[in-house]
Amino acid sequence: MNRPATSHATTVLYGVPEEGGKPCADAVQDAPVEMQAATRGPLRRFVKRSSVLGLIGLAIVVFWLGVAFIGPLVAPYKGGAVTSTEIFGLYSAAHPLGTDYLGRDMLSRVLFGTQYTVGLALAATLLASCVGTFFGLVAAVSGRWFDEILCRLFDALISIPSKVLALVVIAAFGSSVPMLIMVAALAYIPGAFRISRSLAVNLMTLEYVQVAKARGEGLFYIARVEVLPNMIHPMLADFGLRFVFIVLLLSGLSFLGLGVQPPNADWGSLVRENIGGLAEGAPAVLMPAVAIATLTIGVNLLIDSLHRHGARAHGGAQ
Amino acid sequence: MNMIEVKGLRVVAGTAPDPVVEIVKGVDFTVKKGEVLALIGESGSGKTTIALSLLGHARGGCSIAGGAVKIGGVDVLSLDEKGRRALRARTVAYVAQSASAGFNPARTILDQVTEPALLHKLMTPAAARAKAVDLFRALALPAPETIGARYPHQVSGGQLQRLMAAMALITDPAVVVFDEPTTALDVTTQIEVLAAFKRVVRELGTTAVYVSHDLAVVAQMADRIVVLNGGTVRENGATAQVLDTPADEYTQQLLAATRRPDPELASSVAGDQPPLLEIRNLSAGYGRIDARGVPAVRVLDDVSLKIARGSTLGVIGESGSGKTTLARVVAGLVDRAHGQVLLDGKPLPAKLSERTLDQYRRVQIVFQNADTALNPSRTIADILARPMNFYHGLRGAAAHKRMLELLDLVKLPASVATRQPGGLSGGQKQRVNLARALAANPALILCDEVTSALDTVVGAAILDLLGELRRELGVSYMFISHDISTVRAICDEVIVLYAGQCVEAGQRDALSAPPYHPYTGLLIDSVPALRPGWLDSRRALTAGALPAMGPAADSQELCSFRARCTARIDGKCNVTPPSMKKLPSGAEIRCHHTAAELIRMQTADTVAA
Numbered sequence: 001m002n003r004p005a006t007s008h009a010t011t012v013l014y015g016v017p018e019e020g021g022k023p024c025a026d027a028v029q030d031a032p033v034e035m036q037a038a039t040r041g042p043l044r045r046f047v048k049r050s051s052v053l054g055l056i057g058l059a060i061v062v063f064w065l066g067v068a069f070i071g072p073l074v075a076p077y078k079g080g081a082v083t084s085t086e087i088f089g090l091y092s093a094a095h096p097l098g099t100d101y102l103g104r105d106m107l108s109r110v111l112f113g114t115q116y117t118v119g120l121a122l123a124a125t126l127l128a129s130c131v132g133t134f135f136g137l138v139a140a141v142s143g144r145w146f147d148e149i150l151c152r153l154f155d156a157l158i159s160i161p162s163k164v165l166a167l168v169v170i171a172a173f174g175s176s177v178p179m180l181i182m183v184a185a186l187a188y189i190p191g192a193f194r195i196s197r198s199l200a201v202n203l204m205t206l207e208y209v210q211v212a213k214a215r216g217e218g219l220f221y222i223a224r225v226e227v228l229p230n231m232i233h234p235m236l237a238d239f240g241l242r243f244v245f246i247v248l249l250l251s252g253l254s255f256l257g258l259g260v261q262p263p264n265a266d267w268g269s270l271v272r273e274n275i276g277g278l279a280e281g282a283p284a285v286l287m288p289a290v291a292i293a294t295l296t297i298g299v300n301l302l303i304d305s306l307h308r309h310g311a312r313a314h315g316g317a318q
Numbered sequence: 319m320n321m322i323e324v325k326g327l328r329v330v331a332g333t334a335p336d337p338v339v340e341i342v343k344g345v346d347f348t349v350k351k352g353e354v355l356a357l358i359g360e361s362g363s364g365k366t367t368i369a370l371s372l373l374g375h376a377r378g379g380c381s382i383a384g385g386a387v388k389i390g391g392v393d394v395l396s397l398d399e400k401g402r403r404a405l406r407a408r409t410v411a412y413v414a415q416s417a418s419a420g421f422n423p424a425r426t427i428l429d430q431v432t433e434p435a436l437l438h439k440l441m442t443p444a445a446a447r448a449k450a451v452d453l454f455r456a457l458a459l460p461a462p463e464t465i466g467a468r469y470p471h472q473v474s475g476g477q478l479q480r481l482m483a484a485m486a487l488i489t490d491p492a493v494v495v496f497d498e499p500t501t502a503l504d505v506t507t508q509i510e511v512l513a514a515f516k517r518v519v520r521e522l523g524t525t526a527v528y529v530s531h532d533l534a535v536v537a538q539m540a541d542r543i544v545v546l547n548g549g550t551v552r553e554n555g556a557t558a559q560v561l562d563t564p565a566d567e568y569t570q571q572l573l574a575a576t577r578r579p580d581p582e583l584a585s586s587v588a589g590d591q592p593p594l595l596e597i598r599n600l601s602a603g604y605g606r607i608d609a610r611g612v613p614a615v616r617v618l619d620d621v622s623l624k625i626a627r628g629s630t631l632g633v634i635g636e637s638g639s640g641k642t643t644l645a646r647v648v649a650g651l652v653d654r655a656h657g658q659v660l661l662d663g664k665p666l667p668a669k670l671s672e673r674t675l676d677q678y679r680r681v682q683i684v685f686q687n688a689d690t691a692l693n694p695s696r697t698i699a700d701i702l703a704r705p706m707n708f709y710h711g712l713r714g715a716a717a718h719k720r721m722l723e724l725l726d727l728v729k730l731p732a733s734v735a736t737r738q739p740g741g742l743s744g745g746q747k748q749r750v751n752l753a754r755a756l757a758a759n760p761a762l763i764l765c766d767e768v769t770s771a772l773d774t775v776v777g778a779a780i781l782d783l784l785g786e787l788r789r790e791l792g793v794s795y796m797f798i799s800h801d802i803s804t805v806r807a808i809c810d811e812v813i814v815l816y817a818g819q820c821v822e823a824g825q826r827d828a829l830s831a832p833p834y835h836p837y838t839g840l841l842i843d844s845v846p847a848l849r850p851g852w853l854d855s856r857r858a859l860t861a862g863a864l865p866a867m868g869p870a871a872d873s874q875e876l877c878s879f880r881a882r883c884t885a886r887i888d889g890k891c892n893v894t895p896p897s898m899k900k901l902p903s904g905a906e907i908r909c910h911h912t913a914a915e916l917i918r919m920q921t922a923d924t925v926a927a
Contacts, residue, residue, distance in 0.1 A: 207691040211754070213670060214649040215705060216678035225704075229695035 054305025060298025064291075068118040071111035080104065080263040088274070088282035098283035100274050106284050109270055110291055116266035118295070120177065120250055124184035125243040131185065132192020133235055137223045139193070140200030151197070154190040162187030162249060170258045180259060184246045195238050199231040233306070240303030244296045251292055267292050320388075321525040322349040322372065322493060327385035329367050329376060329549075341367050341380065343549040349493075349542070354519060354526045356540035356557075358533060358572075360773035361744070364549040369495045369529045371395075373410050374402040390492055407438035411486035415498040417478040421470035428466025431485045440489055453484040456521065457514040476507035480514050487518065494519070496528045500535060504636040504800060505844040512538055512846075512853060531773060533576050534846035537561055538853035545569045557850050575778035576848060592663030593624040594794050595648065595762055600657035602647045611655050617643040619818040619874075621657075625762065625811075630788065630795040632809030632826070634802060634841065640818040641798045645764040648796070649683040661762075679709045682755035686767035688747035692739035698725075698750055699735040705757040724753040727790075728783060745776035749783070756787065764796045769804055781807055802829065802845050814838045817878035824905020833916030835907040836885045867892050877908065885911060885919055 077083050082103050089099035097106035139150040166183045173179055200223075203209060209226050217226075251268030253259040260266045265273065270288035277285045329342040342364040349355040357365040367380065374394040376382050387394040389409055397405060406412075411434075414420050421430055431453075432446035441449065447466070454462035457480040470478060479499055486494055496515065500508040516539060519526050528539050536543055536557070543560040545553040545568065553566040564570050600621045605614030617640040625631045633641045646652040648659060650670040659666045661680060667673050685691040692701060702721045706712040712720055722732050728749040739747055748768060755763050765784070769777035785808060787793060799805050805812055805826075812829055814822040814837060822828070822835040829842060846852060867888045870876060875895030880886045890910050898906045901913045909916070 207685040207687060208693045210646075210651055211683060211685065211691060214651055214678070214681075214683050215708060215758070216670065216673065216675060217708070225696070226693055230693065 051305055053301050057298045057301025057303075057305065060294055061302050064114060064118055064295050064298065067111060067114045069115075071114045075105075075108040075111040077105040077108040081108075088277040088280060088284055091283055097287045100270070100284040101276055106270075106287055109265060110267070110287055112264070113266045113270055113288065114291070116177075116260050116264065117247060117250065117268070117292075120180055120184070120260075120266065121243055121246045124181045124246045124250075125188070125239060127181065127185035128188035128242055128246070129192050129235065129239045132189045132194075133196040133228075135189075136193045136196025136198075137200050137227060139197045140204055141219045141223045141227065147197075150193075154193045157186070158190035158194070163252065166249065166253055167256070167258065170253070175258055175261055177260070180250060180253070184249055187249065188242050188246060192235075192238060192242060196231065196235055199234055200227050203227045203230055237303045237306055240299050240306065244299050247292065247295060247299075319351050320348045321351040321353070321390060322347075322355075322527070323386070323388040324348070324368070324372075325386045325388075327368065327371060327387060328383040329364070329371060329380055330383045331380045340383075341549050342371070344385065345546075345549070345551050347544050347551065347554055349525055349527065351492075351525055352523045353541045354528055354539055356528045356530060356536040356543045357546060358530055358536050358543055359546035360531060360775060362548070363546040365529045365531075365546050366497055368546070369412075369497050369527055372493065372495055372527060373406055373412055404438075407434065407440065408489055409491055410493045410495065411489065411491040413479075413483050413486045413494065413496045413499050415501055417482040417499075418470065418475065420482055421478065423470050425469075426466065427468055427470060427473070427481055430470075431466065431481060431488060434485060435488050438489065446488065449488055450484060453487055453518070454481075456518050457481075457484055458510070458517075459484075459514075474507070476503050476511050479503065479511050483515060483518065487522065487524070490522070491524065493525045493527065496526060498530055501530070501532070505802070506636060506840055508535070509844045509846070509853070515539070516853060532846075533561070533572060533774075534848045537848055537850050538846055545572070561848060561850070571775060573848075575775045591627065592660070594627045594662060595623075595625040595796070596658075596660040596663070597621060597623045597644075597648070598658045598660070600644075600647065600654055600659065602643055602652055602654045602657075604652075607655065613655050616655075617818050618647065618654075619878075621813075621815070621818070621820045623813055623820070623823065625794050625796060627761075628788065628792045628794055629810045630797055630808055632805035632812040633796060633798045633815060634800065634805050634812060634838075635815035636800060636841075638817070639815040641800075641815050642766055643818075644815070645683060645766050645796060645798055648762075648764055649681060651683075675709065679758045680761040681764065682758050682760040682762070683764040684751050684755050684766065684768055686770055688744060688751050688771070689739075691751050692747055692754075694739050697736055697738055698742075701739075701750065701754055702735075702757050705754060709758050720757070724757055727756065727787065728753045744772055745779065748772060748776075748780055752780075752783070752787075756791070756793075760793060762794045762796065764798070766798045767800070768797075770799065770801065777804070784808055802841055806830075814841070819878050819908065821877075821879060821909070822905055822907045824901070824903060828901070828903045828905035831903075832920030833901055833903075833913045834905070834920065835879075835909050836883045836911070836916070836919075837879045838907075839916075839920050840882075840884075877910075885916075887911075 083105050084095060084099045084103040086099055087101050087103050089095055089103070091098055095105050095107065097110065100106055100109060135150055135154070139147040165187055169183050169186075170179065204227065209222060212222050212226050250259055250266060251271070254266050254268030255272040257272065260269055262269070267288040271285060271292075274282065274284040274288075325346050327342055327345045328340065331339045331341055345364075345368060347355065357368060359365045367377070370377065371382055371387055372389065372394070374387070374397060382395055385395070389405070392405070392409070394402070394405060421427070428447060428450060431450045432443065435441045435446040435449070436443060450466060451462050454465055459465055459477055459480055465473065465477075465481075473481065483494075483496075483499070499515070500511050503511060512535065518524075526539075528536065530536050540557050543553075543555065543557050544551055545560065545566065547568050552568045553560060553564060555565075560569060561573070564573060600618055601612070601616065602618040603613030603616040607613050621640075621644065623631060633644060635641045643652055647654050648666075650666075650668070650673060654668050659668075661677060666677060666681075699721060702724055703717050706717050706720055721735060725732055725735065730746060730749050730753070734742060734746065734750070739750070742750065752763075752768075768784075769780050772780060781804065784795065784797075788795065795808070797805060797809055806829060809826055812822075812824060812826055813820050814835065816837045822838045828834060829838065832839070834842070864882070864884055865886055865888065867880065867886055870880075870892040873895060876893075877883070877891050877896045880891040883891065886892075887910060894910070896908045896910050898908055899912070900906055901916075911919075
């Protein structure tokens with residue numbers, strides 16, 4: 001974990017363009033290729049560069065993000081409304097995804113649940129990654145003692161199993177949305193800290209950071225300008241990974257009944273509520289599980305392709 | 319009989335429909351049996367690509383698009399995968415540039431050297447081991463019987479390079495391809511490795527292809543030279559002809575960049591102004607600092623020097639001699655254990671945080687590796703704007719104007735300002751690197767091996783630029799290099815470091831004729847001369863063994879070079895620390911020998927050569 005294979009802090013990735021061969025060929029070079037790249041939209045560039053799998057991942061992620069925002073608006077029924085007499089109903093015109101254990105429309109339940117799952121996970125991931133990256137940077141640029149203290153503190157945190165920590169905290173303080181976000185973030189801050197610190201420590205040894213130090217720059221400037229931009233790509237990939245973990249953690253908590261409380265439900269709660277339908281293969285238990293699976297796979301596909309980009313983006317305009 | 323025949327070889331990068339770049343554009347050459355052919359050119363000239371195609375291999379993303387490569391009458395390119403495997407087993411072997419990356423650190427050397435023979439089932443393990451030991455002996459490796467039991471990290475870089483050659487030669491290949499095998503080595507090590515290669519190739523009668531960018535090295539090794547540029551053959555001829563009467567314009571340029579005339583010395587500023595930089599009895603190192611204030615690993619030991627305003631001091635030494643640490647101490651990146659650094663006669667604080675903005679500004683450092691010295695995520699304009707804003711508060715139009723001036727000063731077009739370092743070539747990056755240092759209006763620039771990573775022609779252009787900037791702006795340089803010819807080309811004064819001790823300090827001219835310190839002598843003699851046969855004549859005179867010497871007295875102050883010195887004196891060098899001694903040339907050396915003795919020894923050498 002200390003040495004992620006993603007480190008782009010090595011020099012090999014820089015492509016040196018072919019030289020013309022004239023004695024001062026290094027002094028004159030044409031730029032049009034790069035200019036073109038800069039004028040194309042970032043999305044076009046992304047589409048052009050990514051693999052098919054990356055695009056599928058992007059589509060899935062965009063789809064679920066969209067659902068999180070407009071899901072409640074397009075849902076055929078109200079989230080908690082009991083609309084059918086049939087429980088664990090099969091796919092039908094009125095209830096495309098069947099009905100749950102109380103006869104509620106499953107499609108509406110999933111659409112309403114999306115905002116909890118995606119929203120909670122997004123907020124928790126943002127919090128975890130930002131806090132972790134911040135402390136990682138601080139630890140890397142500041143002195144040995146401060147680094148040592150921070151590392152040991154986060155080591156202590158990392159040694160507590162995340163699920164057990166979440167269970168204890170929620171058992172003590174009760175379950176609420178802010179509490180869930182806090183718990184999920186707390187569980188994943190140490191990981192983000194470790195990765196960002198090791199990336200930053202690698203970058204700190206590079207010569208442009210040494211030059212900045214010798215120039216007399218402050219630590220804040222070094223962290224913000226020299227180090228952070230060069231570790232942002234691996235950190236984004238890490239953000240994606242962490243997002244998936246947090247979705248799974250929250251779904252797991254909900255499954256145990258400690259997550260989002262009824263009548264609201266995220267996908268994990270939906271699976272738990274309808275676990276009784278598992279024996280008959282009811283869509284009510286399958287659909288939220290499929291939703292969790294597609295989101296996780298989608299995010300993973302997307303970050304895998306982001307990752308390759310990160311590495312390539314540092315090779316200049318190739 | 320032609321051992322290697324290459325006809326119309328074309329190698330391209332990328333596959334259709336992507337844009338295809340031709341790396342090698344139709345190259346022809348032949349090599350007779352037992353001949354050594356050199357492929358010479360700058361980076362990007364396609365020399366390694368051609369060398370690899372002799373093995374029927376193209377690097378990832380590249381493919382051999384056309385032409386024929388025949389080795390011993392077999393067309394390599396028409397072979398299938400299995401055929402090529404057999405070819406690499408018996409016929410062609412490859413020695414790569416970086417031996418340390420070529421060895422598996424987890425296995426012993428002997429295992430890896432004998433692996434090709436065992437893998438292809440060419441010998442029994444016992445026979446392979448015996449053969450390996452013979453090769454170790456032929457390559458002049460120390461302790462040939464037991465060196466194989468060591469792991470790669472237990473031998474030096476030069477030894478590892480020779481072991482790599484042993485690995486290539488174990489299957490008795492008809493052709494060996496050497497790909498820049500000595501580029502990463504120190505001059506003194508390079509000579510030993512070259513000599514070993516040359517002897518082995520000659521004894522075994524192997525046909526060899528030697529890839530290099532260094533004409534002087536090639537002059538020692540090759541019978542014929544093929545000069546490459548941009549994927550085409552510029553000149554193909556016997557070594558003596560290419561060196562003495564080059565027909566092609568590009569070859570002439572290469573030769574001119576190698577044979578540089580000495581520049582004039584800077585007029586020393588008169589008066590009793592304090593020197594710009596003065597270092598007194600500096601010691602520094604890394605690791606835990608003990609009770610006496612001495613760090614665990616001592617890198618610099620009692621170094622003193624002065625740099626006058628507007629002059630250039632060269633610092634020479636092998637890798638590990640402490641030259642980079644010296645620059646880092648001056649820049650404040652490494653703490654010092656003892657000693658003083660004075661800037662303009664005023665003490666310069668050891669810690670960066672205690673220096674004033676003006677002190678920061680006056681000392682700038684330029685690193686060797688331009689790839690890692692520029693922040694890849696910022697544009698050149700940002701990189702140059704920062705020191706101007708930081709030191710001089712320049713912003714907006716004034717900063718832009720100054721930036722264009724700087725780019726002009728380092729001879730870069732204004733269009734690079736909007737680009738990121740990834741879009742620049744190595745030479746361009748090094749110019750930006752210099753421009754960033756200049757943006758501060760410094761008094762002293764610490765240049766740490768600034769030309770070492772560059773091609774000969776590009777490096778020569780950077781040296782010219784440095785000289786020009788000094789004349790125009792009056793800056794001083796501390797110029798660190800392992801390359802004596804580079805130092806001679808730019809410096810007024812020179813100090814020679816060995817294992818952290820300053821063994822010689824003097825004017826540049828002190829390097830041009832004896833007497834000099836035995837270590838300086840070794841360095842100077844190790845620089846390959848640009849004439850064939852230099853290596854053979856030199857080998858004859860260094861064959862002499864080191865004089866025997868008893869156990870050393872327990873003192874930190876003894877001459878650090880005594881372990882390698884051919885002029886060491888038993889009972890003196892291992893007992894008494896040498897003192898600084900003035901030579902008639904004005905140089906000071908740290909040695910027990912007198913000037914007269916040194917002259918006698920060193921001129922005897924030159925006569926023999």
